[in-house]
Amino acid sequence: MKLLLLHQNFPGQFRQLTPCLIERGHQLLAICSHQRPLPEIEGLRVLRYDQPPPMSGEWPYGTQLWHEALRRAESVGGFLQQLASEGWRPDRVLAHCGWGEALPVKEQWPEVPLLVWPELWLRPEHMGFGSDPLKGPVTSASLLANVGRNALAEASLAQATAWIVPTRHQANSFPAAYQNDRMHVVHEGIDTQLACPNPEVSYEVRGVRVNRSVPTITFVNRNLERLRGFDTFMRALPIIQRQHPTVRVVIVGDNEGGYGGADPSGLPLREVMLKELQGQLDLERIHFLGRIPHPYLISMLQASWVHIYLSYPFILGWSLLEAMGCGCCIVGSRGMPVEEVIHDGVQGVLVPMDDHERLAQRVLALIANPQLRDQLGRAARQASLAWDQSVTLPKLTALIEGLTG
Incomplete structure (x- = not known):
């Protein structure tokens, strides 16, 4: 299959998954924004877009995140149009949806299955409100602070075929409407043959x-x-x-x-x-x-x-x-x-x-x-x-x- 991977910090959560999918014979194309070197892997093609420029001024309640997300979506959407014009169409799209990169997928390919990684439905307690004395108690302002990020996740979930979260704790953070048969709790995995005891270290x-x-x-x-x-x-x-x-x-x-x-x-x-x-x-x-x-x-x-x-x-x-x-x-x-x-x-x-x-x-x-x-x-x-x-x-x-x- 042809698989499109979207992650601004690629490989990110796809670190273990990418070589596994290639070993299984899939053709992978990734889109990211960072400029760090990546190893050349047969079966993997990487496209990069420019990081959105920093935004000045006050942007309450996650609105700055949305502006940046739309910039990223525009950049990714341009790549998707280019790929479509070349006759390239993925069989699946895998995307971390925290930065807006998944937003243009269904506009370009409405019939292609979209699998997203939303990570966490943010609540004030995740940031320390109610326990960190420097943050203070949970207030309406701290509740509203996460509206933009959660709305961004919600926009991607509305289009997704399924979504993956790595732990039960993270799954439980989501509203009940999203804890359904489209949610799958599966961790990315670690390599315990590498991360293992070594008395001679x-x-x-x-x-x-x-x-x-x-x-x-x-x-x-x-x-x-x-x-x-x-x-x-x-x-x-x-x-x-x-x-x-x-x-x-x-x-x-x-x-x-x-x-x-x-x-x-x-x-x-x-x-x-x-x-x-x-x-x-x-x-x-x-x-x-x-x-x-x-x-x-x-x-x-x-x-x-x-x-x-x-x-x-x-x-x-x-x-x-x-x-x-x-x-x-x-x-x-x-x-x-x-x-x-x-x-x-x-x-x-x-x-x-x-x-x-x-x-x-x-x-x-x-x-x-x-x-x-x-x-x-x-x-x-x-x-x-x-x-x-x-x-x-x-x-x-x-x-x-x-x-x-």
Whole structure:
């Protein structure tokens, strides 16, 4: 079959799916907007459009997102017309619908099945309203803030043949009208043959050789932000470092605003926290790595003694599942999305999202207890196998290939 993949950050959620579909003999054409290099893969053609220019001024309630989405839809629509004029017509269209790229599909090919990934129906609590003191309680303004993004998802769902969400928590965020037989809960999958325990792992950071003999705490997210508990994590470090003189802390993540938006100060949260904790941290034992290549990330997780993953009830990050696959001893936050994959005391240990003292004490107790770390890590590894691509990809390919208009 001819398959059209739409994702501004391609491959994005299609990272595991793309090579699988090619191996099954399908011809793939992808459209994206980023300009990063992509590997040349036989059976894959990639078209790129220009990123919409930034928009100035105040745009309340997600209206800026809609303007940008229509710009993206216009660019993608131009490609679709060009492809149609060349006689190229897809048998299926797979699209992440969060940026508007799916909007012109049915205008060009009304009969072609459209499968979309809407991810999450945003609610104020996903952004920390009602729990984050800097965000305050849920208000009419915080409810309206998500109207534009949810309306964009709704416009795509109205045209879609079916939609996929990766976790039950994310599926439950949608209104009842969309939780029907067109909704499918299937994760993209991780590679647990790559993300696996490795007792012989070794890597170097700032001239220091790190292996399984070095007590190491890891923290990984796309961006170092409050939505993912970076502030709570940082406030726990002075307690941990005072009581454990040799533990090293390895942190992965960019300094952008992230999913939850920038700090009220306008500064990167890393800078805010380092200023707040000035004089309380031994920075020689804390390593900020920024964004790193995936193989290096896996090595870092394989050597970790305790991995920390905190989150408001937002989407589940791949990094948590890969850390579980590597056999990490996990300390996570209570509630969703973490509790969908970890039960407290079974596959890891859970703490309140905003309790840095409890977090610190849990981490210290685990560092001091190798038997419990090993027990939790083995259980996490076993649980991760249910999210392996060998389980998820057959479900995804069967859905794609069996889809009808």
